[in-house]
Amino acid sequence: MTTHVERGFGESLVFIPPLGGTAALFETQLAEFSRDYRTIAVTLTGNGDAADLDAPVEEIIRAQANEIALLLRDLAVRRAHIVGVGYGGAVAQRFALDHPASVRRLVLCDTWGDTTARTPTEKALALAIRSSSLAYRALPKKFLAGATLNTYVRWPAAGKVLADQMRSARLPELRQQFKAYTSIRFAPELRTLTCPTLCLVGDSAPWLVALGRRLAMTIPDARLEVLKNAYEPSHLTQPALFNEAVRRFLAKPSS
Numbered sequence: 001m002t003t004h005v006e007r008g009f010g011e012s013l014v015f016i017p018p019l020g021g022t023a024a025l026f027e028t029q030l031a032e033f034s035r036d037y038r039t040i041a042v043t044l045t046g047n048g049d050a051a052d053l054d055a056p057v058e059e060i061i062r063a064q065a066n067e068i069a070l071l072l073r074d075l076a077v078r079r080a081h082i083v084g085v086g087y088g089g090a091v092a093q094r095f096a097l098d099h100p101a102s103v104r105r106l107v108l109c110d111t112w113g114d115t116t117a118r119t120p121t122e123k124a125l126a127l128a129i130r131s132s133s134l135a136y137r138a139l140p141k142k143f144l145a146g147a148t149l150n151t152y153v154r155w156p157a158a159g160k161v162l163a164d165q166m167r168s169a170r171l172p173e174l175r176q177q178f179k180a181y182t183s184i185r186f187a188p189e190l191r192t193l194t195c196p197t198l199c200l201v202g203d204s205a206p207w208l209v210a211l212g213r214r215l216a217m218t219i220p221d222a223r224l225e226v227l228k229n230a231y232e233p234s235h236l237t238q239p240a241l242f243n244e245a246v247r248r249f250l251a252k253p254s255s
Contacts, residue, residue, distance in 0.1 A: 002067040003043045003050045004075075008034030011104065012077045013250070014068070015041045018086030018110070018233045019177060020169045022048035025161065028239045029083075033247075040075070042068060044091065046173035053173045060180040065094040072102065081250055083107040085233045087181045097189050106193070107246055109200040110232035112211035113218060114187035141167050154204075154229075158236035190218045197222035198249040202230025202237060 005023040007030050015026040023041035033039040044064045046053035055063040068091070072080060081104045084092025089111025096103045145163040152159025197219045201212035203226050216224035225245050230238035 001051050002045055002064070002071050003048070004040050004071060005030065006038065006040040006075075007031075008037055008039045010037045012072070012075075012080035013037040013039050014072070014080045014082050015039070016068070016082070016084040016088030016091050017041070017043070017047075018088055019181065020047055020174045021086075021088070021165060021233075022050075024048075025085075025165070025233070025236065029235060029243065029246075032243045037081070037250075038077075040077075040080070042071065044088075044177075046170060046177055048168075053176060057176055057180050058183070060177060061090050061094050061184065062098065064091050065098055068095055069099050069102065078102065079104050081105045081107070083109070083246060084111065085109045085235055086111055087177060090181050090184055090186075093184075093186050093190065096193055096195060097186070100193070100195065103195045105250060106195050106197040107200065107249065108197065108212075108215060109242070110202060110205065110208055110212070110234055111215070112184075112208075113190050113215045114185055115182055116185060116187070141169065141171070144169075152231070152237070155231060155237040158231075158233075161236060187218050190215075191220065193219050194221065196249075196252075196254065198245070199224045200227060200234060200242065200245055201225075202227050202232060202234040204229060204231040204237075208232060 013033055015029055017025045022043040026041035030039050030041055043050045045051045079102055082092045082095060089108040092108060093113055096106050145166045148163040148166050149159045199212045199216040199222055201208050209226060213224055216222045227234050227238050227241045235242040
């Protein structure tokens with residue numbers, strides 16, 4: 001099952017981690033938001049100390065969303081603000097679609113809702129994204145951790161956290177989740193969402209900015225905010241800007 005860490009009191013605020021991530025990735029957010037919210041960071045099945053994946057690829061994201069629903073029920077949480085980063089954004093979307101009465105507000109960071117390619121450029125991008133799963137199959141963890149450090153030279157603190165997590169990642173299950181993530185087609189359903197939604201994305205990943213803009217245009221009550229000098233996952237590369245944006249959104253009066 002899904003595991004979690006929680007701190008603080010007040011309205012519940014749930015953080016769902018990026019691909020291969022655990023609740024530990026949200027240490028900064030736990031410290032920041034627990035002053036005003038009951039802050040809950042989860043580790044999804046297939047990652048960290050959570051249980052093994054037990055669903056076909058096409059049902060993984062829905063199964064993980066349902067496990068969060070069960071966790072919140074066990075914690076006596078009727079409604080919560082849901083924040084998903086990267087892959088966690090896909091799980092957050094599925095949760096909001098399947099359990100709409102449980103969502104106060106939705107934050108989707110560095111993520112997408114649909115991988116259907118519309119242009120030749122998008123087709124090439126989609127192929128590159130899907131092909132990158134081969135790295136999880138062919139390369140040792142030590143190499144993947146080193147590649148992560150190289151990717152995050154501009155954000156060394158984030159790079160160290162992500163590299164450490166890569167060294168302990170459960171690669172077979174990570175590959176399954178990656179395949180699920182790059183196959184989602186949520187756009188038709190997302191048009192039915194009614195909860196206020198914030199789409200966040202770092203400006204150092206232009207392709208994610210394009211996908212984030214598409215996501216914000218698909219969800220009726222959504223807006224896009226681009227974080228300066230941020231790269232996925234933005235909550236690690238620019239935690240102060242991320243926290244500020246989320247806090248502003250949560251404090252905004254409902255329309």
